[in-house]
Amino acid sequence: MPQLNKNTDYEKFQPVKISSHEAEVINKPSLSFWQDSWLRVKKNKAAILSLVALSLLIIMAFLGPFVSGKDFDSQNVSHNNLPPRIQGLENVSWLPFDGMAERKNGTQYDAYEMKKVEEYYWFGTDALGRDQFTRIWKGTQVSLYIAFLAAAIDMVIGVAFGLASGYFGGRIDSFMQRIIEILVGIPNLVVVILMIIVLKPGILSITIALSITGWTTMARVVRAQVIKYKNQEFVLASKTLGASNLKIMLKHLMPNLVGVIIINTMFTIPSAIFFEAFLSFIGLGLKDPLASLGTLIDDGYRTMRLHPHLLIYPAVIMSIIMISFNMLADGLRDALDPKMRD
Template sequence: MAQEKITKDMFTPAQIDANKSEEISKPSLNYWQDAWLRVRKNKGAIVSLVVLVLLTIMALVGPHINDHGYDDQNLKHNNLPPRIPVLENVSWLPFDGDLERRNGDVYNAYEQKNVDEYYWLGTDSLGRDLFTRVWKGTQVSLYIAVLAAVIDMVIGVIYGAISGFVGGRTDNILQRITEILVGIPNLVVVILMIIVLDPGILSITIALTITGWVGMARVVRAQVMKLKQQEYVLAARTLGLANGKIIWKHLLPNLAGVIIINTMFTIPNAIFFEAFLSFIGLGLQPPLASLGTLIDDGFKVLQLYPYQMIIPAVVISLIMICFNMIADGLRDALDPKMRD
């Protein structure tokens, strides 16, 4: 087959508009807008953010949805399984109020105790509503973790920025202090706090804060030592800008991504540590509730009433997974090396 001959008539010159030669087709984005677009591409981070927002809303609103207080006791209604209106008629869902005896017999605990109320997540051994206690415990755990993370961030950023920017003998002294603190186990600090203070939110927060900021301080120090040699910092020094303003106006904005990422990873660690302390009996004391205390109470009756442990364990697992997924998404979005 003969090839078709290409002639000049087949080509049409492009119509070039000189007024649009330098027109920008896409809107310009700042650093945070570009980072948000990258986070939106991460489906895991977005789903985790939505789930975390819902859990936070329930932690704030959940304890007030029904008429049961988190410390209201009714021994006649103890160890009742979950029972939810409408869903109790669905046979394959575990919300019908049935329990199983050791010999395998199934019976309805509500009918046996002549209880007409509905406990959506059941009750514990003292007849306290687990729905209210789970969301109250989530509220307390999130409060302790976020408070400890914010304090760690503030202390760590200030400490690390001063150490890295000033350098010399000041840096050596400050780093020796951090090395001493790193060598002290957190559990020893917690025990000392409990000896000095009563077990509770204050002692746990102080214990988490005493050594928790060291990691943030080290990361900030390393970044500051790298950034303080940049041209814009040298220019600011040449123009006579004070050291405090250089740190505040030039260094901290460039450290914002690192600070946010480390803070997001600190929160789930603090939640787990608080739950661990409550599980071994060094955390909150009754009648206060946290996810750790609820898991500890449920673990004692796991074989008879597994829902008392499974429900708070699922909530704390969701919180930790969501925070870690969001932190991973922020790390990929805020790290310049991850640009696609």
């Protein structure tokens, strides 16, 4: 115990007297589960940066095709394979927006001056003279549409299937899991080829192919969570009070599954974008004049040595989308999963 000298102020060592009312006052406001989760997400700088990047890309996917004033399918062969050129930046030599192209022997020349083009193409043009800026944002729009649609279908089917399988259990669960095992054993590429044989290549066939086998992961995750919760006290109390099975699943089990569903959906979206790009890259995706990030990357890959801008810009945008979705999903997992709490 510390020794007190003569100069010690003894009043500082007196116990603090607090009334019972003041002791029970809550200084901080109470937070709901979602408010607490949002606070945790805001602490994750990578997740917030990814959310901002995705928001900007989604906005540009819808507004970008109208910014340049050019149609994504309008052809002008006399303006083909023009490099990027932006107003005010064409005189900055160290930026790739000066309209300079390179010949096979390594010499550079002004492609716009040679072809007597007075217009500006911010991301250049392709082999048919179509504006690459408009096509890239139109392709981003199509890729995001396919991914979100496939993720929504996967979420609806997977959640319903996994909820029913885990809740009822027994023979029903065993039968439903055998269906999932059969679907998991079928490669996605085989399903896509079958869909293209039956239907025409396009958004519909790709979406159906992604939806046939894509929901199995969601169903398994939801089933595992339902098995974990269905024997807990709040579910047993609802059964004792006479609640129906549908009411228990929707009112008591679903709120506890929302976090897991959101996290798995966020991981499903980039997987769907990558799969669509892969199909387009091997020639099983969209057909002209429609464009997606996969078809644009495929077109740029063929001429990437002479016209690298056709490959770089769609590849960069696709990489940003993939990385952002995965980092945002990691942030949501850390915020929504109680086991990850710090």
